[in-house]
Amino acid sequence: MTHAKNRPLREEMYRAYVTRASAGDLDNTPIIDKILALRQEKAELLGYKDFAELSMASKMATLDRAEQLLEELRSSSIAAAETDLTDVKAHAAASGFTADLLWWDVAFWAERLREAKYDLKDEELRPYFALPAVLDGLFQVAKRLFDVDVVAADGAVPVWHPDVRFFKVMQGDAPKAYFYLDPYSRPAEKRGGAWMAEVVGRSRLLAPAPGAAPGSPRLPVAHMVCNQSPPVDGAPSLMTFREVETLFHEFGHALQHMLTSVDEGLVAGIRWVVGQPYIVNLQFSHLDWSTLGIGHPP
Numbered sequence: 001m002t003h004a005k006n007r008p009l010r011e012e013m014y015r016a017y018v019t020r021a022s023a024g025d026l027d028n029t030p031i032i033d034k035i036l037a038l039r040q041e042k043a044e045l046l047g048y049k050d051f052a053e054l055s056m057a058s059k060m061a062t063l064d065r066a067e068q069l070l071e072e073l074r075s076s077s078i079a080a081a082e083t084d085l086t087d088v089k090a091h092a093a094a095s096g097f098t099a100d101l102l103w104w105d106v107a108f109w110a111e112r113l114r115e116a117k118y119d120l121k122d123e124e125l126r127p128y129f130a131l132p133a134v135l136d137g138l139f140q141v142a143k144r145l146f147d148v149d150v151v152a153a154d155g156a157v158p159v160w161h162p163d164v165r166f167f168k169v170m171q172g173d174a175p176k177a178y179f180y181l182d183p184y185s186r187p188a189e190k191r192g193g194a195w196m197a198e199v200v201g202r203s204r205l206l207a208p209a210p211g212a213a214p215g216s217p218r219l220p221v222a223h224m225v226c227n228q229s230p231p232v233d234g235a236p237s238l239m240t241f242r243e244v245e246t247l248f249h250e251f252g253h254a255l256q257h258m259l260t261s262v263d264e265g266l267v268a269g270i271r272w273v274v275g276q277p278y279i280v281n282l283q284f285s286h287l288d289w290s291t292l293g294i295g296h297p298p
Contacts, residue, residue, distance in 0.1 A: 126238035177258030203265030
């Protein structure tokens, strides 16, 4: 959508994406309608006006405050967004594009405007973000903020693919948690996107690792999955800036899970109060990159 010069192809891709699972044997519409109806029924049975009100009852915010925040964001950003769209339309017209700018055109022409205005392409940033350097910077931030050391422990446990890394999170001389990192795209066996999930959570009730001190809790284990470009010809994987942001974001989720000191498994880590885990990962997505020791070409 950003680089394809073939406009009919962009339209075909856009329409296929926004209408997926909405027709024929793969139509999810009846299932969605049933889910919505059951959610409304559940909310009314529990004394709430609708499911949104029920959902917010266990979260940090309220429904009114959430809607207020969305309106604040909309009203604060709409003027800039309209200006940006006007600039994209003007650049497209100046480049000989005479049709109306439609959904499948915006990303393409926005990228052309950025290239013309700043002489900068996403791909040109890759040499500045080699995965080993990014991980080193990421772990330095964790050390600076939380006084933990992330230590490679490859080979200590079985993994599901040779690309998967395994790390220990150390607090002083003792392990605090562990995590797997599966960084590279494998379209034949991995879905797109990026995510973090627990393998096991911290729990005093459940058995700790063999050899652990009596009464000590089971330590948390997380896994992080990304879909960046794999290494080529022995060179390290070179990341886009968005991929770097994504890795930091998912590591924020993982830290929420791994650094918990709560021993009750049902409320430890990412099972804590709904909404609170996003505080850490959002902060990790908006760090000052100039302080991380990365962003320099090899």
